[in-house]
Amino acid sequence: MSCQVCEFDFEKNFGEIGRGFIHVHHLREISTLRKEYIINPKTDLIPVCPNCHSMLHRKRPAYKISELKQILRISTNSNNVYKKLLPP
């Protein structure tokens, strides 16, 4: 199970202790749900790492996965540009 935003895989990076570790983001805010609503794990629960999960909730209502991916890509690209400017 890897993060749906940055693709971080806890088992790959932390081995044994990372196995099965992931945060779960609810696409529908629990507080806005009616009691009778039954959560569909396939469409409503998104596995994300704690970093991306925190970032998703920087805005209310939360960012969409696709929005955060876009933001992440922008910052990754600018990091690369920055690294190129640094002396080797």
Ligand SMILES: [Zn+2]
């Ligand atoms: Zn992530």
Ligand SMILES: [Zn+2]
């Ligand atoms: Zn969440």
